[in-house]
Amino acid sequence: MSTYFIGDIHGCYEELKIILAKVKFNAALDTLWLTGDLVARGPDSLKVLRFVRSLGDSVRMVLGNHDLQLLAVYAGVSHNKLQDHITSLLEAPDSDVLMHWLRHQPILQVDEERKLVMVHAGITPYWDLSTARQCAQEVEMVLKSNNYALFLNAMYGDMPNNWSSGLTGLSRLRLISNIFTRIRYCFPNGQLEMHYKDTPEKTPVNLKPWFALGGPISDLYSIVFGHWSSLMGQGTPKHIYGLDTGCYWGGQLTLLRWEDKTFTRVPSEL
Template sequence: MSTYLIGDVHGCYDELRALLKQVSFNPEQDILWLTGDLVARGPGSLDVLRYVKSLGDSVRLVLGNHDLHLLAVYAGISRNKPKDRLTPLLEADDADELINWLRRQPLLQVDEEKKLVMGHAGITPQWDIETAKKCAREVESVISSDSYPLFLNAMYGDMPNNWSEALSGLARLRFSTNALTRMRFCFPNGQLDMICKDAPDSALPPLKPWFNIAGPVAREYTIVFGHWASLEGKGTPEGIIGLDTGCCWGGSLTLLHWEEQRYYVQASNRQSTLAEKVPPQQSAS
């Protein structure tokens, strides 16, 4: 059995299937991990969801911010933006089935045997692993419930941006959602900055990429994340792995074969809007 981890697919169905063909992925014996943002921007969001859903227990994924946005659009809370290219999915005969499957997926994956953790945006340095699991389960419980549109209507916003166990209700859920699906930069104390989207070397002090602030989870686990295409899979500390290499922007889709510690790359079918990509070179240990 092999474990394969792939960065943000963003509707790039053809590239996903080509990348899995490179490694002879066999869903009957292999496990596929996906960093979230399955949909939006690429042309094949409907095909991606249908395929990933068909994999059943062979896939372990986390929801990303674009996946949550799709849920909000389908619930009539957010606008369907043409650039997201979601209309074929929204109008599909099996859209309701796919949406209900999607909203029952997790925001966090933890493998204690491999000491591996995956969140779409990463893990805030303010959390230990038990807090991360608890907060993820709280959000998942609401999204999978019949009252999920109420949460989706309230999830947009940048505050609160500092973790406290005293947080409750929608404020607590919003912080957890932002930390797991939108986070990039933090202040030195771990407080989230939800405004800056610059490349890591362009952000003004005192902001730092979340992965450059010591946290308890990174001391015990390898952390795998997506979300940050401009990183191009580079520049993270040992034991923290960014797999989003901007396929939907003309970059590439990147896969890590966990057992072999080997990277595979599938170039985008779209005209490049980013610099030419190369496989990330950091250690996955």
Template sequence: MSNYLIGDVHGCFDEFKALLAKVNFDKEKDTLWLTGDLVSRGLQSLEVLRYARSLGKALRMVLGNHDLHLLAIYARMRKNNPKDHLTALLSAPDVDELIDWLRQQPLLQIDNDLKLIMTHAGIHPQWNKKTAQKCAKEIENMLLSDHIPLFLDKSHTETPHLWSPELKGDVRLQFMTNVLTRMRYCFSDGSLDMTHKEVPEKMQGDLYPWFLLPRLLEPEYAIAFGHWSSLKGKGTPNNIYALDTGCCWGNELTLLHWEEKRYFIQPAYKCKHVF
């Protein structure tokens, strides 16, 4: 039995299946971990969701910001942008079932035996494992509630910037959602910067990748994340694994065989995309 971790698929279904074939993935005995952003950008979001759902207990995934964006479009809280290539999914006969399944997916995966944590964007430097679990659960409960349209409408915001356990209501949910699905940089005091996307080598001043700040997270746990494709899987400390390598931008899809710490890559089929 093996655990396979794959970065953001973003609707690149053909590359996704080709990568799984390289490791002879078997859903009867293996486990597949996905860093979120299953949909959008690529042309086959519908196929990706259908396949992921079919894996049942063999799948451990987290929701990303583009998955939340899809939920917001479905709830009529945002417009369907043609560049996201979601029309086929939104008009599919099984869209209701797929959206219902997506709403039930977590924002955080923790395996205490593997000492592995997965989230889409990262873990805030001022969170330990218990805080991260509590924050993720609050968002997951909101996604399953009747208040989901209002939450999705307000979730994509640049504030608040600074964490406090005393945050309440919308601002608390907004901060937690930004951390788990959109975070890249923090200031030295842990406050979020939601503007910059450049690679760390181009940054100046008091901004740091979240994974380079001192962490409260228990040190025996590794963190796997996606979201930050411009990193190209590089520049993180030991035990921090950046897995989004920008397949939807014409680069490649990356898989990490956890037990062997071995990487497999699948280059994008450029003839099938409009980048």
């Protein structure tokens, strides 16, 4: 029995099947953790969602920003961008079933036995695990509710960009969503900077990668994340694993076997 983690798939179905075959993934025995952004950019988002859903309890995943964007398009509160290649998914006969399944997925995964946390983008240094769990549940609950479109319509925007336990309503949900699905850099005080995407060695001195600021969670848990393809899995602390290696940009799809921390990579076929 093995525990496998795979970075952002982004509709790269063929690469997903190849990498799982390389490690002889067995859905009856193994567990597959996915860092989110299953869809968009790559050619086969529909196949990816159908396949991942078919794995049932063998999968533990989190939602990424592109997964939320897909749900927003489906809900009619955002535009379908041609470069996302999701039209076939939206028009599929099982689209309603897949979207219902997708919006019932979490944005935070925690394994206490392994002392392990998985998110799509990152964690603010202000949060301990109890706060992170509570914040995740707030977004997850509204996504599962009949009011999910209201949240999805309000999630766009970069403000507020500083955590406070006193935040309420849609502003609070927007910041929580941005932390879990969009964060890369923070100012030294933990305030989010939402636009800079380059690698850390090229950043202005007043910005720090979220994982460089420490905090109650990263002090006690290993963290697995995706989202930041320009890192190419490099430059993180020893117990923090960035797995998005830009498959949809012509890079690689990356898999981590947790038990021995070995990596498997397959090149993009795009």
